[in-house]
Amino acid sequence: MLDRLSNRLTDALRTVSGKSRITEKNIQDVVEEIKLALLEADVSLKVVRRFVSRTVREATGESVLRAVSPGQQFVKVVHDKLVEFLGDERQDLQLRGPDVVSVILLAGLQGSGKTTTAAKLALRLKKEGRRPLMVAADLVRPAAVDQLQQLGARLDIPVHAVEGSSDPREVVKSALARAKKEQFNLLIIDTAGRMQIDDALMEEIRAVSRLARPDERILVADAMTGQNAVEVARVFHENLDLTGVILSKFDSDTRGGAALSIKTVAGTPIKFIGVGENPEDLDPFYPERIASRILGMGDVVSLVEKAQETIDAADAERLQQKMRSATFTLEDYLEQFQRVRKMGSVQSLLEMIPGMKGNVDPDRIDLDQMKREEAIILSMTREERNNHRLIGASRRRRIASGSGSSVFEVNQLIKRFDKTRAMMKKVSKNKKYQSQMMTQMGQM
Ligand SMILES: Nc1nc2c(ncn2[C@@H]2O[C@H](COP(=O)(O)OP(=O)(O)O)[C@@H](O)[C@H]2O)c(=O)[nH]1
Numbered sequence: 369m370l371d372r373l374s375n376r377l378t379d380a381l382r383t384v385s386g387k388s389r390i391t392e393k394n395i396q397d398v399v400e401e402i403k404l405a406l407l408e409a410d411v412s413l414k415v416v417r418r419f420v421s422r423t424v425r426e427a428t429g430e431s432v433l434r435a436v437s438p439g440q441q442f443v444k445v446v447h448d449k450l451v452e453f454l455g456d457e458r459q460d461l462q463l464r465g466p467d468v469v470s471v472i473l474l475a476g477l478q479g480s481g482k483t484t485t486a487a488k489l490a491l492r493l494k495k496e497g498r499r500p501l502m503v504a505a506d507l508v509r510p511a512a513v514d515q516l517q518q519l520g521a522r523l524d525i526p527v528h529a530v531e532g533s534s535d536p537r538e539v540v541k542s543a544l545a546r547a548k549k550e551q552f553n554l555l556i557i558d559t560a561g562r563m564q565i566d567d568a569l570m571e572e573i574r575a576v577s578r579l580a581r582p583d584e585r586i587l588v589a590d591a592m593t594g595q596n597a598v599e600v601a602r603v604f605h606e607n608l609d610l611t612g613v614i615l616s617k618f619d620s621d622t623r624g625g626a627a628l629s630i631k632t633v634a635g636t637p638i639k640f641i642g643v644g645e646n647p648e649d650l651d652p653f654y655p656e657r658i659a660s661r662i663l664g665m666g667d668v669v670s671l672v673e674k675a676q677e678t679i680d681a682a683d684a685e686r687l688q689q690k691m692r693s694a695t696f697t698l699e700d701y702l703e704q705f706q707r708v709r710k711m712g713s714v715q716s717l718l719e720m721i722p723g724m725k726g727n728v729d730p731d732r733i734d735l736d737q738m739k740r741e742e743a744i745i746l747s748m749t750r751e752e753r754n755n756h757r758l759i760g761a762s763r764r765r766r767i768a769s770g771s772g773s774s775v776f777e778v779n780q781l782i783k784r785f786d787k788t789r790a791m792m793k794k795v796s797k798n799k800k801y802q803s804q805m806m807t808q809m810g811q812m
């Protein structure tokens with residue numbers, strides 16, 4: 369699945385991810401590689417251009433994190449762009465409550481996988497507690513009704529068909545009536561496809577759509593047809609105002625061009641992917657997961673994410689500034705605790721702060737103590753955290769009971785914080801002292 373694209377992109381980015389500096393030259397090289405990889409994956413030219421220009425703009429505009437190399441950060445930008453072009457958030461089906469009949473209309477070219485997908489959706493939604501009725505409204509291919517009925521029998525899901533009818537609207541109309549009468553709450557309409565997009569097909573599907581008023585108008589598109597699938601999506605969207613696309617045969621698609629282009633070109637999200645011929649082979653489409661699969665550099669991406677979430681260059685700067693001017697407050701102190709928690713360990717926090725790595729022994733920092741202190745600080749008001757001198761005797765009692773500690777502990781904390789802060793100012797210009805102080809903060 370998407371192997372070729374994945375290999376090419378990953379190779380291109382491996383070279384840059386180790387770079388300690390991003391220059392115009394090495395950006396140029398890797399961008400060329402990305403362009404070629406996308407074109408080879410049959411991503412439409414318009415999308416390739418947009419992808420590349422946004423990536424470059426973002427990569428050059430971003431402030432560089434100190435904890436990761438610029439090359440690693442570039443990998444993250446490419447990853448984020450992949451997610452964006454794949455459609456950002458996962459889009460689920462929008463169906464109505466169980467007491468109303470919801471309708472899903474499936475459209476698409478012949479052989480794209482509509483009938484198979486009807487059964488896949490019916491099975492999935494039945495498992496979620498719906499009562500589906502599949503509607504055989506493909507009256508063009510002689511065996512189409514049969515195919516759906518066989519699937520229905522296999523899955524024990526009823527199929528609505530009208531013997532001898534040649535008008536799909538008639539079939540849909542009677543299906544709607546039957547759903548009400550027999551308490552089905554979901555109609556899945558399988559329609560006729562054509563070899564190519566033609567006016568007669570569009571006219572027919574529009575008529576069916578007007579009649580059925582579907583909650584979901586879904587195009588089933590064959591991922592293996594690449595840019596052609598994208599063009600089909602664009603035209604169907606113009607005609608049907610699609611609510612989504614299901615990309616079938618994703619299991620056989622080594623290129624990935626359709627997945628990457630549909631949202632941008634056709635403006636409609638991919639909701640599911642077909643990953644095999646069996647009724648179980650339908651997966652929700654998660655842009656994030658697909659992007660990770662394409663880029664295969666999850667380690668680098670999560671490293672950069674961690675760094676972004678915790679301390680970036682600006683943050684570190686601000687912190688040092690505060691230490692120097694002794695405007696460091698309990699609020700800032702609390703922030704440090706929370707960073708440690710996010711990073712998972714004191715060690716990883718220290719690595720993010722310039723000058724700390726190797727200078728501080730993380731074992732000397734007492735995490736339980738940190739937790740107790742955090743509880744105390746959390747029991748203060750924001751105002752008190754920003755100016756601990758406001759905290760008088762009665763508030764100390766309240767804070768102690770609010771945090772499950774004693775007044776003595778609250779007093780201790782405030783006293784030590786005062787001392788540390790005074791010291792911060794003194795030592796803040798000396799890196800070695802600075803790290804000693806960090807250790808002390810943890811022990812405070
Ligand atoms: N590998 C694979 N084959 C699929 C998938 N979806 C459909 N097919 C196959 O594609 C062919 C056409 O499917 P069909 O549902 O009859 O297409 P329709 O003409 O649009 O109704 C059949 O052989 C299906 O088994 C899929 O997600 N993966």
Ligand SMILES: [Mg+2]
Nearest residue numbers: 482483506512
């Ligand atoms: Mg069919």
